[in-house]
Amino acid sequence: MKLLILDENYPHEGNLMGDVFVHVRAKEYAVKHQVKAFSFFQEPSEIIYEGISLQRFNDLDLLAAAVQQFSPDRILIHFYQSWMLEKIIKTVKVPVIIWVHGYEALGWYRRLFNYTLYSPVFFKFILKNTRQQYHLRKLIRFANQSRRVRFIFVSEWMKKLTVQDALTPIRQFDIIPNPIDTELFKYREKDKMFRSKVLLLRSFGSRKYANDIAVNAILKLSEKKIFSEFSFTIVGDGGLFEKTLAPLRKFSNIEIKKGAVRQMMIPALHKEHGIFLCPTRQDAQGVSMCEAMSSGLVPVTSDTTAIPEFVQHNESGVLTRSAGEITSALEDLYLHPEKFTKLSNTAAGSIKQKCNIKIISKRELDIIES
Numbered sequence: 314m315k316l317l318i319l320d321e322n323y324p325h326e327g328n329l330m331g332d333v334f335v336h337v338r339a340k341e342y343a344v345k346h347q348v349k350a351f352s353f354f355q356e357p358s359e360i361i362y363e364g365i366s367l368q369r370f371n372d373l374d375l376l377a378a379a380v381q382q383f384s385p386d387r388i389l390i391h392f393y394q395s396w397m398l399e400k401i402i403k404t405v406k407v408p409v410i411i412w413v414h415g416y417e418a419l420g421w422y423r424r425l426f427n428y429t430l431y432s433p434v435f436f437k438f439i440l441k442n443t444r445q446q447y448h449l450r451k452l453i454r455f456a457n458q459s460r461r462v463r464f465i466f467v468s469e470w471m472k473k474l475t476v477q478d479a480l481t482p483i484r485q486f487d488i489i490p491n492p493i494d495t496e497l498f499k500y501r502e503k504d505k506m507f508r509s510k511v512l513l514l515r516s517f518g519s520r521k522y523a524n525d526i527a528v529n530a531i532l533k534l535s536e537k538k539i540f541s542e543f544s545f546t547i548v549g550d551g552g553l554f555e556k557t558l559a560p561l562r563k564f565s566n567i568e569i570k571k572g573a574v575r576q577m578m579i580p581a582l583h584k585e586h587g588i589f590l591c592p593t594r595q596d597a598q599g600v601s602m603c604e605a606m607s608s609g610l611v612p613v614t615s616d617t618t619a620i621p622e623f624v625q626h627n628e629s630g631v632l633t634r635s636a637g638e639i640t641s642a643l644e645d646l647y648l649h650p651e652k653f654t655k656l657s658n659t660a661a662g663s664i665k666q667k668c669n670i671k672i673i674s675k676r677e678l679d680i681i682e683s
Contacts, residue, residue: 314345314346314347314386314387314681314682315346315347315349315383315384315385315386315387316342316346316347316348316349316385316386316387316389316681317349317350317351317380317383317385317387317388317389318335318338318339318348318349318350318351318389318390318391319350319351319352319353319388319389319390319391319397319401320332320335320350320351320352320390320391320392321352321353321354321355321392321394322352322392323335323336323350323351323352323367324336324362325360325362325367326360326362329573329574329575329576330516330550330573332391332392333576333600334491334492334600335350335391336350336362336363336365337492337494337576337670338492338674338677339365340363340364340365341492341670341671341674341678342674342677342678342681343364343365345678348365348366349365349366349367349368349383349385350365350366350367350368351367351368351369351370351376351379351380352367352368352369352370353369353370353371353373353376354370354371355369355370355371356369356371357369357370357371357372357375373396373400374400376400377400377401377404380401380404380405381404381405385405385407386407386408387407387408387409387410387681388401388402388405388407388408388409388410389409389410389412389681390409390410390411390412391411391412391414392412392414392416392417393411393413393417393449393452394417395444395445395448395449398448398451398452398455402452402455402462403455406461407461408461408462408463409461409462409463410462410463410464410465410680410681411452411456411462411463411464411465412464412465412466412467413464413465413466413467413471413472413475413597414467414471414597415471415595415596415597417445417449418449418471418474418475418478418479419474419475419478420442420446420478421438421439421442421443423474423478423595424438424442424521424595426520426521426594426595427519427520427521446478446479449475449479450479450480450481453479453481453483454481456483456484456485457481457482457483457484457485460485462485463485463486463487463680464483464485464486464487465486465487465488465489465677465680466486466487466488466489466597467488467489467490467491467597467598467619468488468490468597468598468619468622468623469488469619469622470597470618470619470622471597471598471619472486472488487676487680489673489676489677490598490603490623490667490668490673491598491600491603491668491673492668492669492670492673492674493600493603493604493607493664493668493669493670493673494604494607494670495607495664495665495668495669495670496670497576497577497580498579498580498583498604498605498607498608499580499607499608500607500608500609500658500661500662500665501584501608501609502609502654502657502658503587503609503610503653503654503657504654505650505651505653505654506587507586507587507588507653507657508587508588508611508646508647508650508653509542509543509544509587509647510543510544510546510585510586510587510588511543511544511545511546511586511587511588511589511590511643512545512546512548512582512583512585512586512588512589512590512605512610513527513545513546513547513548513549513589513590513591514547514548514549514574514579514582514589514601514605515548515549515591515601516549516550516551517549517550517551517552517553517554517557517558518550518551518552518553519551519553520553520594521593521594521595521596522591522593522594523592523593523594523615524549524553524557524558524592525553525557526592526615526635526636526639527590527591527592527636527639528557528558528560528561529636530590530592530636530637530639530640530643531545531561531567531640532560532561533636533637533640534640534643534644535564537640537644539644539647539648540566541566542647543566543643543647544566544567544568545561545564545566545567545568545590546567546568546570546582546585546586547561547567547568547569547570548570548571548572548574548582549571550571550572550573554571579604580608583604583605583608583609583610584608586610587609587610587611587653587657588610588611588612588613588643588646588653589601589602589605589606589610589611589612589613589614590613590639590643591605591612591613591614592613592614592615592633592636592639593614593615593617593618593620594615594617595617595618596617596618596619596620597618597619598619598622598623599614599619599620599623602614602620602623602624603623603664603668606623606624606629606630606660606661606663606664607660607661607664607665607668608661609657609658609660609661610657610660611630611631611646611653611656611657611660612624612629612630612631612660613630613631613633613639613642613643613646614630614631614632614633615632615633615634616632616633616634617634620632623663623664623667623668624660625659625663627652627656628656628659628663629656629659629660629662629663630656630660631645631646631656
């Protein structure tokens with residue numbers, strides 16, 4: 314079977330911070346099927362990235378022609394865009410599966426944290442998002458009528474809000490989380506010494522990742538005597554990187570590394586740490602958090618959006634609602650090493666059960682092949 318993946322931000326050597334969770338799927342599908350990926354609004358090229366054929370386009374007509382030429386048996390779309398309905402879905406009459414991750418489905422009023430209210434940029438965003446919602450409704454109605462289009466949501470929260478914001482019921486859907494390679498992110502039992510070694514590995518491209526809240530929590534912890542027992546490693550990149558982390562550069566027990574990290578190198582970082590600090594303002598799942606949990610790190614995260622579907626408070630991690638609660642959670646895990654080791658073990662087991670790549674890939678392939 315020939316499978317075509319459409320994803321604007323498909324990863325490659327020059328885009329290591331792309332949608333790695335899409336590439337992880339592609340490699341699993343390629344064990345049984347012929348897989349090709351198309352990305353767009355990029356410099357044209359055709360490359361092989363870790364065994365997957367990736368073609369990039371800067372012209373949508375050329376992309377549409379290439380889809381026809383490839384003649385796929387299934388089209389798999391991540392982060393749907395409005396032009397796809399007329400140029401791809403209605404034109405190439407094969408089954409289409411669309412993964413909904415969040416950005417493409419949520420109303421503008423759910424992203425207020427990224428904007429200064431009443432600014433020109435804010436009003437442009439509202440206009441763009443309103444158009445996006447209109448086109449999403451068109452897609453859902455077409456899908457409900459044609460029965461050739463199926464949706465996959467990565468969490469219950471994501472499905473619920475998509476239906477609310479689109480004001481349209483969705484008839485054909487499944488809820489399947491993003492897969493985690495539990496062999497790559499293999500559980501290693503964490504000695505109690507790791508309870509003071511904290512890793513923050515995040516994008517700094519959006520306020521949704523709440524890195525500012527993590528920084529405030531660390532600053533609050535620095536006021537306590539126990540702070541000297543901790544070491545922090547912060548890795549990431551994006552427009553907010555320098556400004557957000559500036560207050561932490563004075564501390565000798567905080568190491569700051571700017572840049573993207575290849576997925577294959579992340580387990581080495583996990584091996585050196587015991588706590589994964591990852592507050593968020595909005596997440597449909599939290600893939601990097603789930604990868605860290607699979608490795609045995611204890612997530613200290615936020616009690617919001619889809620996160621409670623993947624972290625059970627004080628069982629497989631710690632859910633918080635403020636910088637102060639994060640500080641208290643870090644202090645509590647340090648003072649109670651037996652709790653840290655219990656949560657570490659449970660975190661890994663829960664992700665292996667919920668997100669194991671072999672289980673997830675089988676569920677997705679069952680849908681694709683049917």
